[in-house]
Amino acid sequence: MSDRTMDTVKQLSVRLASGEVSAVELAQDYLAKIQAANPALNAFVELNEAQTLIEARAADALRAAGQAGPLTGVPIAHKDIFCQTGWHARCGSKMLENFAAPYDAGLIERARAAGLVTLGRTNMDEFAMGSTNESSHYGVVHNPWQLDAVPGGSSGGSAAAVAAGIAPAASGTDTGGSIRQPAAFCGITGIKPTYGIVSRWGMIAYASSLDQGGPMAHTAEDCALLLNAFAGFDTRDATSLERAPEDYTRALDAPLAGLRIGVPKEFFGEGMSDDVRAAVEAALATFRTLGATTVEVSLPRSGYAVPAYYVIAPAEASSNLNRFDGVRYGYRAPEYRDLNDMYAKTRAQGFGEEVKRRILIGTYVLSHGYYDAYYLQAQRVRRLIADDYRAAFRDCDLILGPTTPTVAYGIGDKADDPLSMYLGDIYTTSVNLAGLPGMSIPCGFGAGGLPAGLPIGLQIVGNYFDEARMLGAAHRFQQATDWHLRTPPGKPT
Numbered sequence: 001m002s003d004r005t006m007d008t009v010k011q012l013s014v015r016l017a018s019g020e021v022s023a024v025e026l027a028q029d030y031l032a033k034i035q036a037a038n039p040a041l042n043a044f045v046e047l048n049e050a051q052t053l054i055e056a057r058a059a060d061a062l063r064a065a066g067q068a069g070p071l072t073g074v075p076i077a078h079k080d081i082f083c084q085t086g087w088h089a090r091c092g093s094k095m096l097e098n099f100a101a102p103y104d105a106g107l108i109e110r111a112r113a114a115g116l117v118t119l120g121r122t123n124m125d126e127f128a129m130g131s132t133n134e135s136s137h138y139g140v141v142h143n144p145w146q147l148d149a150v151p152g153g154s155s156g157g158s159a160a161a162v163a164a165g166i167a168p169a170a171s172g173t174d175t176g177g178s179i180r181q182p183a184a185f186c187g188i189t190g191i192k193p194t195y196g197i198v199s200r201w202g203m204i205a206y207a208s209s210l211d212q213g214g215p216m217a218h219t220a221e222d223c224a225l226l227l228n229a230f231a232g233f234d235t236r237d238a239t240s241l242e243r244a245p246e247d248y249t250r251a252l253d254a255p256l257a258g259l260r261i262g263v264p265k266e267f268f269g270e271g272m273s274d275d276v277r278a279a280v281e282a283a284l285a286t287f288r289t290l291g292a293t294t295v296e297v298s299l300p301r302s303g304y305a306v307p308a309y310y311v312i313a314p315a316e317a318s319s320n321l322n323r324f325d326g327v328r329y330g331y332r333a334p335e336y337r338d339l340n341d342m343y344a345k346t347r348a349q350g351f352g353e354e355v356k357r358r359i360l361i362g363t364y365v366l367s368h369g370y371y372d373a374y375y376l377q378a379q380r381v382r383r384l385i386a387d388d389y390r391a392a393f394r395d396c397d398l399i400l401g402p403t404t405p406t407v408a409y410g411i412g413d414k415a416d417d418p419l420s421m422y423l424g425d426i427y428t429t430s431v432n433l434a435g436l437p438g439m440s441i442p443c444g445f446g447a448g449g450l451p452a453g454l455p456i457g458l459q460i461v462g463n464y465f466d467e468a469r470m471l472g473a474a475h476r477f478q479q480a481t482d483w484h485l486r487t488p489p490g491k492p493t
C-alpha cells in the first residue's frame with residue numbers, strides 16, 4: 001500500500017467529528033490548494049471564497065449545536081451543470097456566461113442539507129457533450145497525471161480536481177459515461193446511479209432520459225457516503241423514483257464469497273488496448289482471490305450502443321436546447337435585424353461547434369421522413385440492449401469490464417475527429433440506455449508519458465437499485481489494492 005496520506009471524505013468526516021479541524025479551516029486549506037494548482041489544471045471555473053466560508057461557518061455552527069451529520073463540513077466541488085444559488089451555472093457554454101440560477105438543484109439542496117461545503121464550480125464540456133473537456137467555452141482541463149493529456153469528459157473538471165487533491169469529492173453527471181469515463185482517465189472512483197435515484201431537477205438537461213447525477217471521489221466508501229446524501233425522491237422531477245431511503249454503505253463490508261461476476265465477451269474485442277485488457281484481467285483475478293467467481297456472459301447487441309446513443313442523445317438535446325433563444329436565459333447577440341435574426345445570431349454565437357453538431361443531428365433524426373429510420377430504430381435498439389442486460393443478470397450479480405478502451409489521450413488528438421471520440425464511449429453508453437447503475441474504479445496504469453503511465457478504470461455494472469452491492473464489491477477490491485491511493489506528481493499535500 002502507498003504510504004502517502006490521502007484525504008478521503010471518510011477521513012475528513014472523522015477529523016471534523018473529533019474537533020481536530022473545523023469546516024472553516026478545511027475550506028481555507030482546500031481553497032489555498034486550489035489557488036496553487038488550478039492555474040495549471042483549469043478544473044475550477046468559478047471560485048467564491050466568501051460564499052464557501054458562509055457555508056463552512058454554517059457547518060461549524062451546526063456541529064456546535066450538536067446537529068452535525070457524517071458529511072457536515074466536508075468540502076465538495078460541484079459540476080457547473082447544477083443550478084445553485086450564490087453561484088453561476090454556465091454549463092461550459094458561452095450561452096450561459098451570465099446566468100446565475102435563483103434556486104438550488106435537487107442534488108445541491110441535498111448536498112446542502114447534508115452540510116457539504118461548496119469549494120467551487122468545476123469545468124465541463126459544453127452542455128455535457130464531449131469526452132475530453134475540449135468543448136468547454138472556458139478552456140480545456142488538464143489531466144493531473146500528465147498535463148498534456150485530456151481528463152475525460154464531460155465531468156473532467158470534477159475528476160481532475162479530485163485526482164489532483166484540490167477537492168476531496170465532487171458531483172458529476174453521466175448521460176453516456178461522463179462520471180465513469182473521466183473517473184477512469186483521472187484514476188478516481190465515480191458512480192452513476194440507477195436512472196431516477198438522484199433528482200434531475202435543476203440539473204441543466206442534455207438528454208433527459210439518460211442524464212443522471214452522482215458522486216466522484218477517491219474511494220467507493222466515499223461514494224457510498226455521498227450517494228446517501230444525493231439520492232432521494234423529488235416531486236419536481238417527473239422521472240424521480242419514489243422509494244424508501246436506503247443506506248448505500250450497508251454492504252461495504254460484505255464478503256465477496258459467492259459473488260458471481262459476469263464478464264461480457266463483447267467488451268474484450270477489437271479497439272481495446274493491451275494495457276487496459278491486462279489491467280482489467282488482473283482485477284478480475286483479484287476478485288477471484290477475494291472469493292468471487294467469474295462467468296462469461298454475452299451482451300450481443302452492445303455493439304449498437306454507440307450508434308443508438310448518438311441518435312437518442314442528440315435528439316433529446318435538440319429539444320432541450322431549444323430554450324436557449326436569447327430571450328429567457330443568458331447570452332443574446334448584440335446586433336440583429338428582427339426577432340428571427342436575433343434567435344439565429346444568438347444561437348450561432350452562443351453555442352460551440354460540438355453543440356451545434358448535436359442539435360443538427362438531433363433535428364435531422366427527429367424530422368419527418370427520418371424519424372422512423374433513425375429515432376424509432378434507435379429506441380428499439382435501446383430496448384434490446386436493456387433486454388441483453390436483463391438476460392445476463394440471470395447468470396451473475398455484477399458485470400465487470402473496462403470503462404474505456406484506452407487510457408487518456410493527448411489534448412487535441414481527437415478534437416477534429418468526433419466519430420473516433422464517440423467510439424471511446426463504447427463500454428459506457430449501453431449502461432445509460434438500459435438505465436442501470438455503473439461505476440468506475442481505478443485498477444492499474446497503462447501507457448503514457450509518465451514512468452507510472454496513465455490510470456485505467458474498471459467498470460462495475462449492477463442490476464437496477466443494486467448500488468450497495470456494487471459499492472461493497474468496489475470497497476473490498478480497494479481494501480486489497482492501492483490503485484485508488486496513488487497520487488499524481490505534484491499533488492499538493
Ligand code: GLN
Nearest residue numbers: 128129130175176177178
Ligand atoms: N461522451 C458522451 C457524449 O458526448 C457522454 C457525455 C455525458 O455523459 N454527458 O455524449
